[in-house]
Amino acid sequence: xxxxxxxxxxxxxxxxxxxxxxxxxxxxxxxxxxxxxxxxxxxxxxxxxxxxxxxxxxxxxxxxxxxxxxxxxxxxxxxxxxxxxxxxxxxxxxxxxxxxxxxxxxxxxxxxxxxxxxxxxxxxxxxxxxxxxxxxxxxxxxxxxxxxxxxxxxxxxxxxxxxxxxxxxxxxxxxxxxxxxxxxxxxxxxxxxxxxxxxxxxxxxxxxxxxxxxxxxxxxxxxxxxxxxxxxxxxxxxxxxxxxxxxxxxxxxxxxxxxxxxxxxxxxxxxxxxxxxxxxxxxxxxxxxxxxxxxxxxxxxxxxxxxxxxxxxxxxxxxxxxxxxxxxxxxxxxxxxxxxxxxxxxxxxxxxxxxxxxxxxxxxxxxxxxxxxxxxxxxxxxxxxxxxxxxxxxxxxxxxxxxxxxxxxxxxxxxxxx
Numbered sequence: 001x002x003x004x005x006x007x008x009x010x011x012x013x014x015x016x017x018x019x020x021x022x023x024x025x026x027x028x029x030x031x032x033x034x035x036x037x038x039x040x041x042x043x044x045x046x047x048x049x050x051x052x053x054x055x056x057x058x059x060x061x062x063x064x065x066x067x068x069x070x071x072x073x074x075x076x077x078x079x080x081x082x083x084x085x086x087x088x089x090x091x092x093x094x095x096x097x098x099x100x101x102x103x104x105x106x107x108x109x110x111x112x113x114x115x116x117x118x119x120x121x122x123x124x125x126x127x128x129x130x131x132x133x134x135x136x137x138x139x140x141x142x143x144x145x146x147x148x149x150x151x152x153x154x155x156x157x158x159x160x161x162x163x164x165x166x167x168x169x170x171x172x173x174x175x176x177x178x179x180x181x182x183x184x185x186x187x188x189x190x191x192x193x194x195x196x197x198x199x200x201x202x203x204x205x206x207x208x209x210x211x212x213x214x215x216x217x218x219x220x221x222x223x224x225x226x227x228x229x230x231x232x233x234x235x236x237x238x239x240x241x242x243x244x245x246x247x248x249x250x251x252x253x254x255x256x257x258x259x260x261x262x263x264x265x266x267x268x269x270x271x272x273x274x275x276x277x278x279x280x281x282x283x284x285x286x287x288x289x290x291x292x293x294x295x296x297x298x299x300x301x302x303x304x305x306x307x308x309x310x311x312x313x314x315x316x317x318x319x320x321x322x323x324x325x326x327x328x329x330x331x332x333x334x335x336x337x338x339x340x341x342x343x344x345x346x347x348x349x350x351x352x353x354x355x356x357x358x359x360x361x362x363x364x365x366x367x368x369x370x371x372x373x374x375x376x377x378x379x380x381x382x383x384x385x386x387x388x389x390x391x392x393x394x395x396x397x398x399x400x401x402x403x404x405x406x407x408x409x410x411x412x413x414x415x416x417x418x
Contacts, residue, residue, distance in 0.1 A: 069099055206218060
């Protein structure tokens with residue numbers, strides 16, 4: 001999304017739904033679409049909703065609504081219309097021609113925001129891949145206003161390759177190139193992860209709806225200065241920081257890209273390497289914005305994505321953030337456990353969150369037998385300071401201790417493991 005003369009681009013947003021869809025959801029989605037436009041740097045100058053019996057194959061919306069939008073575009077001098085529904089290539093083309101301005105859908109708007117936010121080499125590759133994957137199915141005949149390139153002469157006769165086919169082939173080639181580069185990035189990330197796992201450092205991943213306050217929470221927990229702003233998709237690239245937890249020791253915590261309703265599947269595909277940071281974490285921390293009026297809906301979106309990504313078996317801590325901006329009564333209606341109420345702004349609840357994190361790591365403990373020779377029996381006192389000794393068996397050669405150790409502790413005491 002581009003602005004001219006430092007003025008934001010004027011945008012009209014269109015909510016679309018069927019009569020079978022709940023009206024309040026269509027309205028909520030439209031409000032979120034407006035927030036996405038603001039996040040992309042645009043200015044919403046008009047909004048409209050259409051409820052249909054069925055979607056129209058040529059323009060998605062009805063001809064009467066297309067005419068109404070045309071007049072809105074002319075009156076407001078807007079240069080972009082955003083439809084809150086997936087558009088096919090032909091539908092977008094038809095609407096472009098009818099409205100005399102650019103028309104995109106929600107997925108394309110999200111991709112535009114991601115393109116603006118991507119800072120790292122990996123992030124830019126992922127966004128480009130998502131854009132390529134999104135563009136392919138939208139390409140239609142005459143998409144780029146080009147015709148079939150006819151060959152001539154002996155040995156070259158035939159229909160030739162259309163410009164559309166040529167463009168598709170180039171996109172497929174570029175997708176292969178990007179995936180190859182991302183595979184290299186993935187291997188490097190895997191090596192770092194394996195090093196952490198070798199050292200048995202417990203890992204957490206912050207997940208949640210976009211703008212729930214994950215980056216701000218990471219900053220408070222780790223005294224970091226990760227970019228954080230009150231807008232949708234403020235940060236894209238995964239950020240890992242170290243955190244010290246009493247009774248556990250050093251751990252790592254990763255902030256990943258936020259989720260959103262109708263998150264384009266192309267983005268999930270492109271950001272698989274990034275999302276692996278969450279899939280390989282020992283414990284997930286689901287951060288939610290308690291002050292958001294659509295909290296429950298946002299929670300359902302993230303819960304659904306957790307299931308789709310196969311993370312449902314992981315330990316999960318529920319963090320209800322921004323309590324400083326929410327009425328206290330909202331806390332009384334929360335029934336999920338384990339949970340904690342926090343404010344990344346004021347620091348409230350962070351010590352309780354660390355306590356919950358410690359408890360979840362402790363649950364990862366395993367029964368271990370450690371053997372100490374008589375010469376190293378003094379080590380047992382040091383062991384008893386970090387974990388209760390459940391049982392001791394003495395023999396002339398040494399002492400066998402039955403204990404429960406966390407992954408980090410097992411790494412520290414592996415010399416004595418049987």
